[in-house]
Amino acid sequence: MMEEQKQARPRLIVASNNRNKLREFAAILGHRFDIVSMRDAGIEADIEENGATFEENALIKARYVMDATGCAAIADDSGLEVDALGGEPGVYSARYCGRHGDDEANNDLLLKNLADVPAPRTGRYVAAIALVRPGHDPIVGRGTCDGEILEQRRGHGGFGYDPLFLCETGETFAEVSAETKNAISHRRRGIEAVLAALEAEA
Numbered sequence: 001m002m003e004e005q006k007q008a009r010p011r012l013i014v015a016s017n018n019r020n021k022l023r024e025f026a027a028i029l030g031h032r033f034d035i036v037s038m039r040d041a042g043i044e045a046d047i048e049e050n051g052a053t054f055e056e057n058a059l060i061k062a063r064y065v066m067d068a069t070g071c072a073a074i075a076d077d078s079g080l081e082v083d084a085l086g087g088e089p090g091v092y093s094a095r096y097c098g099r100h101g102d103d104e105a106n107n108d109l110l111l112k113n114l115a116d117v118p119a120p121r122t123g124r125y126v127a128a129i130a131l132v133r134p135g136h137d138p139i140v141g142r143g144t145c146d147g148e149i150l151e152q153r154r155g156h157g158g159f160g161y162d163p164l165f166l167c168e169t170g171e172t173f174a175e176v177s178a179e180t181k182n183a184i185s186h187r188r189r190g191i192e193a194v195l196a197a198l199e200a201e202a
Helices: 002-008 019-029 054-069 090-095 103-113 178-184 186-201
Strands: 011-014 034-037 073-082 122-132 139-149
Touching: 011 019, 011 054, 019 034, 019 073, 019 178, 019 186, 054 073, 054 090, 054 122, 054 139, 073 090, 073 186, 090 103, 122 186, 139 186, 178 186
Parallel strands: 011 034, 011 073
Antiparallel strands: 073 122, 122 139
16 A cells, blocks of 8 residues: 555656755655655766756756656756855855865864854845656755754764854754754745646646
């Protein structure tokens, strides 16, 4: 019975092999789609994200996967914008320190660059979500989650800048439960914008 239910859901390839992102996509969309990673879809490529905006990068990744597989694909490009730094690290969030995916070094550099900035050090997480399907126009949604950047890490969950990002609950994204984060996160809000546009097509 469970296998039949899985087969009944349309397949959606997430243009990422980041296990943390895949887990969040599955938690938010798993009841509607059969969520598949790039690797499970047979794609091992490291897609170059050379767009100037989150939206451009999300579309680059989603289109690459759709073109390679012929299947619907969804991608996100997300990051942290800090007001005192003019919106940095922005689209360079994952490689802020010069190396892609080094969360500790990225957080260390962010703290260094904010050392002389008094609280509240406001900012937001941003996620652009791109859904592409053969024969359809792409759908792109944006979600944001406002908060503050702390002076030291708190919590042991999450990933990226989560230990420094104080959200609306009064906790960091590294302290809240996965369920709470998935309910209020920038990624959740971006996906909801895409789903609203998808439902408006019907």
